[in-house]
Amino acid sequence: MRPSELYDRGAQPERTLLAWGRTCLASAVVLALVVKVLAVEADAAPILLTVTGLSLPVLAWLLALARYRRVHRELTGTGAASPRPGGGAAMTVATAAALLCGALALVLVVR
Amino acid sequence: MARDTGAGEPVDRRARFPRWVYGQGTEPDPRFTLANERTFLAWIRTSLALIAAGIGVHALHLQIPETLGDVAAIVLIVAGIGAAGQAFVGWARNERAMRQGRPLHGAVTASLLTVVVVLTTVLLALAVFVL
Secondary structure: OOOOOOOOOOOHHHHHHHHHHHHHHHHHHHHHHHHHHHHHHOOHHHHHHHHHHOHHHHHHHHHHHHHHHHHHHHHHOOOOOOOOOOOOHHHHHHHHHHHHHHHHHHHHHHO | OOEEOOOOOEEOHHHOOOHHHHOOOOOOOHHHHHHHHHHHHHHHHHHHHHHHHHHHHHHOOOOOOHHHHHHHHHHHHHHHHHHHHHHHHHHHHHHHHHHHOOOOOOOHHHHHHHHHHHHHHHHHHHHHHOO
């Protein structure tokens, strides 16, 4: 890859990727917290659901990483521009992870 | 299926999800798109913090009447779910507005959330330290 000109002094794509990292970590931690509390108080089904739900932050992180690479490529002009610009898939998965956390927490309290 | 945009670049619009956001308008400055994305992420973290706080109130067995603790936990968790909804809806609406060159929406949800969080915190603090 040839060296590219500095696109933006604000390091926007990097800051955004770091924000994704923080968010995915936080959502994994809260899901783990839900598992921990559920394990004390509830039966197997919600625990299984939560453990499965831990794949959501991982998926969101992978989507965000792919998004970062695409944005970086486009902004620095290295490689061909993608015919399919990034959409909202990563946002949808991250929202689903937070909603799952909320729903399971509600189950925990209301039950 | 590729269509020509104004700039003459073939862009596969149908592949972009959600269509409600990307179906019209032109690509905004990437910096604004990325800033909008970080605002979305900040809302998601707010949502997770509220949910964690709700679980905390429930799990820590504070020295307060049980009903009050449960209500506070439910209010915090529901606020967290609302924040997650605001994250996605706000992101989609702002991205759409930027694509169409229209003004962004106001911060009604943020004001509402502030009131809810302050009220819940004050009530919980009163219950813990006064009751």
